[in-house]
Amino acid sequence: xxxxxxxxxxxxxxxKSGAFLQQCFAVHPLCLNVKLVSPPQIVGxxxxxCRMRHRLTLPQxxxxxxxxxxxxxxxxFLLQGCVQSHPHEVRVSMVHIEQSLVEFKCGSCQRxxxxxxxxxxxxxx
Numbered sequence: 001x002x003x004x005x006x007x008x009x010x011x012x013x014x015x016k017s018g019a020f021l022q023q024c025f026a027v028h029p030l031c032l033n034v035k036l037v038s039p040p041q042i043v044g045x046x047x048x049x050c051r052m053r054h055r056l057t058l059p060q061x062x063x064x065x066x067x068x069x070x071x072x073x074x075x076x077f078l079l080q081g082c083v084q085s086h087p088h089e090v091r092v093s094m095v096h097i098e099q100s101l102v103e104f105k106c107g108s109c110q111r112x113x114x115x116x117x118x119x120x121x122x123x124x125x
Contacts, residue, residue: 018097018120037080
């Protein structure tokens with residue numbers, strides 16, 4: 001996500017809002033590609049049309065809770081499996097900023113993943 005400018009400083013702007021993801025989804029939803037699923041908290045989505053990189057950070061799982069029993073964590077691991085097995089079939093199917101919710105759908109296995117999002121970030125060059 002980082003680019004180095006000629007003077008050595010990072011010139012990439014980062015917007016901490018879901019509005020940019022919402023706009024990409026509204027205007028060109030088929031251009032949103034899931035590029036990274038990194039449990040327990042990160043999903044990276046690239047818009048191939050406007051070249052924006054959207055980073056979704058999920059809420060932290062409590063330390064005292066076993067990771068495998070957390071439903072949201074379990075969903076993220078299942079999503080990661082779909083992205084690894086058939087990456088071109090996983091799409092963003094809904095963005096609901098007011099509820100901090102993003103939904104993904106796998107066209108291959110027809111599974112839907114609803115993820116609560118704690119932080120939306122959009123990286124723009």
